[in-house]
Amino acid sequence: MTKNVKQQAGEAKHPLEDLVRMDRIPHIWCSGCGIGSVFSSCLTAIKNTGIDYSKFAMVSGIGCSGRGAGYINIDSFHTTHGRAIPFATGIKMANPDINVIVFSGDGDLFAIGGNHFIHAARRNMDITVICVNNMIYGMTGGQVAATTPYLARSATTEAGNPESPFNLPLLAYAAGATYIARWTMLHTRDLADAIVAAIHRKGFSFIEVLSPCPINYGRRNKEKSIDTLKNYHDKTIIKNGADPVTLDIDYGKGVILGKFVDIDKPTHDEKYRKIYLREKE
Amino acid sequence: MKSAVLTGEHFINGDEACAEGAIAAGCMFFAGYPITPATEVAEQMALRLPDVGGTFIQMEDEIAAMTCILGSAWTGAKSMTATSGPGFSLMMETVGLAVVTETPCVVVNVQRSGPSTGLPTQGAQADMMQAKWGSHGDYEIIAIAPSSPQEMFNLTITAFNLSETYRVPVFIMSDEIVGHMSEKVVIPPAGKIRTVSRPKPKGRKENFKPYAPGPKGVAPMPAIGEGYNVHVTGLTHDEKGYPVMSVDTQKEMMARLLGKIRNNLQDIILTEDYQLADAEIVLISYGVAARTSYTAVQTARRMGIKAGLLRLITVWPFPDDRIQALAEQVKAFVTVEINMGQICREVQRCAQGRARTYFVGHPGGAIIPPADVMAAIKEAMQAK
Ligand code: SF4
Numbered sequence: 001m002t003k004n005v006k007q008q009a010g011e012a013k014h015p016l017e018d019l020v021r022m023d024r025i026p027h028i029w030c031s032g033c034g035i036g037s038v039f040s041s042c043l044t045a046i047k048n049t050g051i052d053y054s055k056f057a058m059v060s061g062i063g064c065s066g067r068g069a070g071y072i073n074i075d076s077f078h079t080t081h082g083r084a085i086p087f088a089t090g091i092k093m094a095n096p097d098i099n100v101i102v103f104s105g106d107g108d109l110f111a112i113g114g115n116h117f118i119h120a121a122r123r124n125m126d127i128t129v130i131c132v133n134n135m136i137y138g139m140t141g142g143q144v145a146a147t148t149p150y151l152a153r154s155a156t157t158e159a160g161n162p163e164s165p166f167n168l169p170l171l172a173y174a175a176g177a178t179y180i181a182r183w184t185m186l187h188t189r190d191l192a193d194a195i196v197a198a199i200h201r202k203g204f205s206f207i208e209v210l211s212p213c214p215i216n217y218g219r220r221n222k223e224k225s226i227d228t229l230k231n232y233h234d235k236t237i238i239k240n241g242a243d244p245v246t247l248d249i250d251y252g253k254g255v256i257l258g259k260f261v262d263i264d265k266p267t268h269d270e271k272y273r274k275i276y277l278r279e280k281e
Numbered sequence: 282m283k284s285a286v287l288t289g290e291h292f293i294n295g296d297e298a299c300a301e302g303a304i305a306a307g308c309m310f311f312a313g314y315p316i317t318p319a320t321e322v323a324e325q326m327a328l329r330l331p332d333v334g335g336t337f338i339q340m341e342d343e344i345a346a347m348t349c350i351l352g353s354a355w356t357g358a359k360s361m362t363a364t365s366g367p368g369f370s371l372m373m374e375t376v377g378l379a380v381v382t383e384t385p386c387v388v389v390n391v392q393r394s395g396p397s398t399g400l401p402t403q404g405a406q407a408d409m410m411q412a413k414w415g416s417h418g419d420y421e422i423i424a425i426a427p428s429s430p431q432e433m434f435n436l437t438i439t440a441f442n443l444s445e446t447y448r449v450p451v452f453i454m455s456d457e458i459v460g461h462m463s464e465k466v467v468i469p470p471a472g473k474i475r476t477v478s479r480p481k482p483k484g485r486k487e488n489f490k491p492y493a494p495g496p497k498g499v500a501p502m503p504a505i506g507e508g509y510n511v512h513v514t515g516l517t518h519d520e521k522g523y524p525v526m527s528v529d530t531q532k533e534m535m536a537r538l539l540g541k542i543r544n545n546l547q548d549i550i551l552t553e554d555y556q557l558a559d560a561e562i563v564l565i566s567y568g569v570a571a572r573t574s575y576t577a578v579q580t581a582r583r584m585g586i587k588a589g590l591l592r593l594i595t596v597w598p599f600p601d602d603r604i605q606a607l608a609e610q611v612k613a614f615v616t617v618e619i620n621m622g623q624i625c626r627e628v629q630r631c632a633q634g635r636a637r638t639y640f641v642g643h644p645g646g647a648i649i650p651p652a653d654v655m656a657a658i659k660e661a662m663q664a665k
Binding site for chain 1: 309310312330331334336337338340341342344345346348349350351352353354355356357358360374375378504505506507508509510511512513514515516523524
């Protein structure tokens with residue numbers, strides 16, 4: 001078993017070092033990128049749960065955020081584009097004792113992988129999905145995503161995005177997720193707490209984390225990293241329990257953060273085992 | 282509640298026999314998506330897995346089904362999915378992930394006529410090249426072609442054993458005709474069924490290398506939750522499983538992946554000889570088409586023609602050496618398969634011009650009449 005040592009008093013190590021594949025550092029993320037910060041909050045949360053590390057698995061898809069699984073020092077899976085959730089489903093259904101965390105990006109989870117997201121939420125698959133939403137395809141050089149704001153510029157929408165973005169918490173809500181929250185990479189403490197809660201919450205948990213991609217989104221849209229962070233700080237409103245319909249991302253009217261859904265429903269593995277394997281819930 | 286092995290005589294179809302073979306082999310996880318003519322495999326697995334404490338899940342599409350069984354396989358569960366042409370196409374990218382991450386799993390393709398939606402309820406053998414080359418990049422694959430419901434049972438067990446031994450995806454390339462045909466299937470007592478499980482690591486967990494080859498070039502495989510902290514990626518990786526974007530690592534990894542199959546051909550390749558010892562005309566056939574070929578050999582023999590059959594039980598890896606050796610002795614090869622010319626190219630390649638090659642095919646939807654094969658045999662006999 002890999003011990004989860006919460007306190008490492010007296011050691012000069014970084015407190016999260018036991019959760020990082022130090023032999024793979026430096027990471028690939030650009031300076032000014034928000035993914036690393038989201039990743040740290042995720043590691044902090046795993047540590048704070050007090051659960052043995054060997055009882056976790058992380059699954060990622062493809063993209064900048066999809067590299068998360070490559071740096072965490074637990075059983076970790078970097079799968080194909082869009083398919084982290086079905087891979088996670090296989091793990092959870094075959095071994096319900098494992099806490100499965102999907103760490104991936106908006107393009108991966110909501111364009112190519114969108115179908116898997118809604119079905120895992122509908123089944124109430126007991127996994128925790130963390131979506132780093134930087135509103136763009138970062139790794140491939142900044143093409144429009146299903147989350148890119150209307151009229152925003154990208155490598156494939158030079159004159160502005162003619163499409164409308166998803167309201168991700170609303171989508172998760174409609175599909176049946178039992179825990180839904182949104183934070184930004186700036187809200188590290190709230191985010192880590194939310195991830196702890198999501199891990200402990202039995203059922204399909206979804207956390208959207210707003211995070212800048214200065215290289216491929218910021219540059220094209222004349223938005224410096226610091227401007228994005230200022231937006232995260234000045235133009236967000238924390239409103240727990242907000243109606244998911246009001247959660248579209250519009251800094252003009254203020255972007256709502258917080259925990260929107262946290263309910264108890266039987267999970268898919270519990271239901272399957274009860275109905276088919278006749279195990280007590 | 283029934284047991285894992287339903288010892289006795291049954292009258293069941295090939296799809297059901299396949300599912301029973303899977304359960305007997307120790308399969309504990311099935312993810313699928315309905316598709317004709319493979320649906321009965323999923324239905325039977327849904328019915329039978331709870332008997333053995335296993336898990337069935339119907340996914341939202343075939344991509345999800347194929348990916349799901351890789352996740353379950355890493356928890357240690359023997360895992361399977363079943364599909365037909367359109368679903369097989371959707372699974373192809375993930376097949377590559379299974380190959381490169383050395384994840385054991387069994388994929389059943391009950392072939393129907395294509396391309397596209399084709400003839401959904403009628404058989405074909407036209408996905409044979411897709412099985413070999415369908416996913417991008419180079420890889421070796423094991424593909425097995427059962428000719429009867431009994432073989433659907435037996436060879437599904439073989440498929441699991443090979444998959445676990447070599448940590449590879451194994452295809453069962455069946456077809457609608459064998460899948461939907463009902464025949465007697467004899468299921469032996471559990472003690473008489475040989476099952477194999479993947480090699481497991483022993484010893485130190487720190488700095489464990491999940492791809493450091495052991496015997497037969499196959500690395501022991503830990504399960505999620507055992508504390509090995511494995512990293513598994515579709516990127517080119519070293520023995521530790523870490524991505525390394527270099528030509529040397531690519532070379533090393535490819536040598537390991539291809540070597541597992543190429544260096545163990547003797548152990549993997551399965552063929553059946555029928556009237557082959559003195560044959561001048563050799564039919565090459567597999568799956569349901571082999572049933573036609575037996576009849577043709579018998580008819581030819583009655584006419585005094587020395588015909589024989591080399592039945593490919595594993596189609597991939599291809600028995601190059603065997604065909605090359607036969608090419609030195611025989612007059613001609615006649616490849617019989619329900620497609621417009623796939624495995625006949627392999628036969629031609631191996632014959633290297635030393636024996637003539639003929640092809641008896643069919644666009645799909647029906648079996649090949651023995652008369653068509655006889656016509657080719659006669660033509661081969663008359664050739665100078
Ligand atoms: S391209 Fe964008 S998302 Fe990707 S690492 Fe760089 S800043 Fe981050």
